[in-house]
Amino acid sequence: MPLIRLSATTSLLTAVAAGALLVGCSAEVKVEKSTPKLSSDKLATTVAEKLAARTGQAKPNITCPEDLEGKVDTTTRCKLTADDGSTLGVTVTVTGVDGNKINFDVKADNTPTPAPS
Template structure:
């Protein structure tokens, strides 16, 4: 599993969307929602979900805002940077996910 996520680390930059209350602009995406969204996006990209995804902080719904998460694959941990790219009028926060290229 380490190899899969390590290979992914150098090339992954993907766009996901986190749903929020319809018709209202959110202030942030919770850490628990990010964990679900980022895990799902990684699973779609590499064909397997990480063993664990931890996002202790929320992601502000402001273009350019960032937060750090930690991906666990076997005994390896990789940092994951999540960056807000836009917030839609419909209340969705779009973000990029970048997996670090070095094991922590």
């Protein structure tokens, strides 16, 4: 019977997918317009911090392609990239807005995408 070994990267992605399928988050933002926005950089940092706290793993490399607009049910897709180049999609959904505070949930995909060959 063959022995299957998981790399540390695969273990990290598995931990994120299993342990952080849904994480509630919020962030303070500076209101310059009638609708608050959270910059893509701040969103990526907040998501990474929340996933790290939830899984007990090191802070993952998260990138978000766009700012998050503070309107309920607005979504954006971010990406967690592991050291070996494999990725895991992360959906961020706005659940509420209270003044300049945007509350959102984070849901990681169940299956990572392997690194390109």
